[in-house]
Amino acid sequence: MVRKRNRPTVDEGRPAAPVTIRGVSKSYRSGASRLQALVEIDLVLEPRTFTAIMGPSGSGKTTLLHCLLGLDKPDSGAIFVGGTDITGLDETSLAKLRRSRLGVVFQSYNLIPALTAADNISLPLRLAGEKIDPATVQRLADAVGVGGFLDHRPAQLSGGQQQRVAFARALIADPDLVVADEPTGALDSATAEAVLGLLRSIVRDLGQQVLMVTHDPVAASAADRVLFMADGRWQGELRGASATQIAAAVAELGRHR
Numbered sequence: 001m002v003r004k005r006n007r008p009t010v011d012e013g014r015p016a017a018p019v020t021i022r023g024v025s026k027s028y029r030s031g032a033s034r035l036q037a038l039v040e041i042d043l044v045l046e047p048r049t050f051t052a053i054m055g056p057s058g059s060g061k062t063t064l065l066h067c068l069l070g071l072d073k074p075d076s077g078a079i080f081v082g083g084t085d086i087t088g089l090d091e092t093s094l095a096k097l098r099r100s101r102l103g104v105v106f107q108s109y110n111l112i113p114a115l116t117a118a119d120n121i122s123l124p125l126r127l128a129g130e131k132i133d134p135a136t137v138q139r140l141a142d143a144v145g146v147g148g149f150l151d152h153r154p155a156q157l158s159g160g161q162q163q164r165v166a167f168a169r170a171l172i173a174d175p176d177l178v179v180a181d182e183p184t185g186a187l188d189s190a191t192a193e194a195v196l197g198l199l200r201s202i203v204r205d206l207g208q209q210v211l212m213v214t215h216d217p218v219a220a221s222a223a224d225r226v227l228f229m230a231d232g233r234w235q236g237e238l239r240g241a242s243a244t245q246i247a248a249a250v251a252e253l254g255r256h257r
């Protein structure tokens with residue numbers, strides 16, 4: 001059963017979290033009218049927490065991720081990443097922030113085919129003009145299980161290995177938040193399980209916070225906290241829930257629409 005709370009995310013009395021969304025609304029033009037994709041969304045991402053967002057197709061999940069990554073601008077509200085409201089930043093500052101504070105993994109791995117795994121992993125630092133320490137690249141690659149493949153190009157790696165390289169690339173700049181959009185969508189179940197284990201260890205061992213959007217209750221059950229969205233609004237949340245409990249909550253979400 002999804003616990004109903006209007007604002008499931010505001011934690012009073014906790015030190016300022018590096019990622020906080022306040023009152024974010026976003027609408028798109030739809031013919032003569034406007035479609036409200038997000039309605040007054042609040043979210044405080046808790047440190048060292050693996051958070052999943054679930055919701056039916058068109059519920060606003062991608063719009064929220066895009067606003068959080070500065071790829072889309074909300075109509076109103078604020079999005080603080082490490083104390084900076086990113087809704088006021090220009091494109092150059094946003095690109096810098098994405099490189100330094102946000103690690104992103106999409107369903108398609110977006111690795112550069114001509115580059116080795118090592119060069120793909122260190123790309124964010126190269127783009128930022130920062131020094132690359134091969135030992136750091138090796139340590140991170142070892143941590144995500146591709147330490148033996150650093151001289152391989154993406155075409156020489158399996159889907160799961162490519163996904164791990166993408167995770168290492170997302171982590172290289174020590175971001176405040178790792179954002180994963182359907183990271184297991186294209187993987188077989190054994191590889192998906194390994195990637196979810198990796199996400200959990202990113203939180204547990206590296207102390208990062210992870211935000212994942214998924215349609216899969218099994219994937220969501222790897223998260224500490226699952227937030228449910230429908231029609232651009234939070235519908236409730238579950239913590240430490242099983243895949244069965246999450247699937248039941250999703251079905252309930254469908255029934256009330």
Ligand SMILES: Nc1ncnc2c1ncn2[C@@H]1O[C@H](COP(=O)(O)OP(=O)(O)OP(=O)(O)O)[C@@H](O)[C@H]1O
Pocket residue numbers: 028029035036037055056057058059060061062063064
């Ligand atoms: N660029 C856009 N222009 C117009 N409408 C848009 C645009 N992007 C999203 N929308 C609309 O906003 C609503 C929310 O879309 P969004 O992609 O955020 O949903 P979602 O929950 O991520 O869906 P899915 O699970 O299918 O990826 C949908 O009704 C969608 O059609």
